[in-house]
Amino acid sequence: MDIYLPIAGLSVNILVIILLGGAVGMLSGMFGVGGGFLTTPLLIFYGIPPMVAAASASTQVTGASVSGVFAHMKRGGVDFRMGGVLVAGGLLGTLFGALLFRVLEAWGQIDTVINILYVVMLGGIGGVMARESITAVMAKRAGSPVPASKRRHHPLVANLPWRWRFYRSGLYISPLAPLILGFITGIMTMLLGVGGGFIMVPAMLYILGMSANVVVGTSLFQILFVTMGSTMVHSLTTKAVDIVLAVFLLIGSVTGAQIGARLAQRMQPEYLRLFLAAIVLLVAIRMALGLGWRPDEIYTVQLL
C-alpha cells in the first residue's frame, strides 16, 4: 500500500514505514533507548531526503517517549530539577544545532559531518557496551558475579563551580555539568533526529554519577521536551517535518515498544545488551564504509 508523503515529496510503501517503526520500537521497548539513531539512517537508506528523515524522526521520538515519562513519574523516577537543567541545555543545543545546520549546509559538508558524528558516537558507545556486556556474559558463565562499580562522579564534574543540590539524583554538583550534557544531546537531536538517550544514560551514570533509579526517567523527560523543541525549530527553519511520515512511524513504534518490553522480560539482560551493542556497531560500520571506502553517491544535488 503506497502513500504520498507531502513534505518528503515522494510516495512510499506504508507497510515498510510501519514495520521500520515497529522494529525500532521493539528495540526501544527491549532496551529503553529511543531508537532514533536507527530510524534516521534507515529512512535515508529507504530514500527519504536526509533532512526530512532527521526532522520527522525527532517528531516521532516525542510520541514514543510520552507514556514512558508518565510511567517513570508515577513511581518517582524523574528528578525534575535535574531534568529541568537538562531540558534548558537541550533547547539551547537545538537552537545552536539549527545554526550549525545552516553553516554546514552552506559549506556543503553537512552529510559528511552527520556521517562522522554517527560513526564516532555509535562506534564509541557500541564499543563500550560490547566490552561491558562481554565481561558480564563471561562472568556469568564462569559463575562469578561482576563486582559492582562504585558510583562516583567524574573529577572534572566535581571541579565545576556553583553547586546545586539534586535530591532525587543524590548529587551535590554544579548545574553546568548537566547543562553541557543537555546542550550536546540537543545538537544531536537537531542534526541527527536522535533522542540521545544512548549518550545521556551512560553519561548520567558514569560522568555525573546519578543514582540509577532516576537515570532512565530523567533522560526520557529531557528527550520528551527537547524533541518537542527540535520539531518546532525544524518547522520554523528547515520546514522538513513530515507529519504523515511521523504519524506512521509512531504507529509502528508504539506497537513495537510494547512487544519489545514483553520480550525483554523473558531474556537475560547480559545477552540483550550484547545484542544491542552488535546492532549499534553494525550501523556504525555501515556508516564508516560510506566515509572511508566508498560513499553511496559521488554526486549530490542541492536545490537552491
Place this chain on the structure above:
Amino acid sequence: MPSQAFAQSAVPKLVPDVSQRDINIQSRFTGAELLLFGAIIYPRGVVPEGQIDVAVVLRGPTRPLIVREKRQVAGIWVNAESIDFRSAPTYYAIASSRPLDKIIDARTAAIYELGLKRLQLSPTGEIDAKELRRFRTGLVDLNQRDGLYLEAPNSVNVTDQVLYRARLAIPSSVPEGRYVAETLLIRDGRVIVADDGVTVTISKTGFERLITILSQQYSLLYGTLAVVISLLLGWMAGLAFARL
C-alpha cells in the same frame, strides 16, 4: 505574399495532445503515466515519401541547483568541488521513434535541446569543458536513476506516417509546476516542424496541499500541530496498551 503562403502551406502541421492536462498529487499518488499523442496534417493531404520521425519531449520547471562531487581527502570521502547551475530542468523526458543519433544531426539536436547529453544547464562561472561534462554526467545519472530524467528511443509509435503516440512515466517525486510537452517532426536529420503548445500542470491537492501550505506559510502552527499529534498519539497508545 503568395510565396510565403505557399511556403507555409508546404509545411506539415502538428496537432498534439496529452491524456491528462492536470495531474493531481493526493495521498495515493504513486507517479503517473502520460500519453502524448497527436496527428500530422500534411499540406493538401499528401503523405510524403520517405521516412519521417517523431520525437516528444516533456520538460518540467527549471530550478537553480548545486551539484557537489565527493572526493577522498585524507581517507575520508567529503564534498570537494561543486558547480552551480542556474537553470536545470527538474524533469526531462524524451521519447523518439528511433534512436536520436540516427534521426537528427548533432547541431539541430543541440539547438532543440534534444537528449540528455544536450540539456542546457547554464553553469555559472568559468568552468572547463571536461569538468562540466563530469558534473553533468553525475547529475543526469542521479536523476535518471530517480526516474526524473529519461530517454526512451524507439518508443514513439507512428502509424501510417500520420498518427503518433508515446507514453512517458512520471515518478512520484516530481516537483509541482507547469510541464511543457513539445512534439517535433523530423526528416532527413532536421526538424521540419515543432509544436510546444501543450502544457500539463502537476499540483498537490486536498490534504497534501493543505499540509504543504501549512508547513510553508504557517510554520509555527504546523510545528505545534506536529507536536500535539505526536504527544496525543503516544499518550493514547500508552493508555490502550496499559489495559491489555
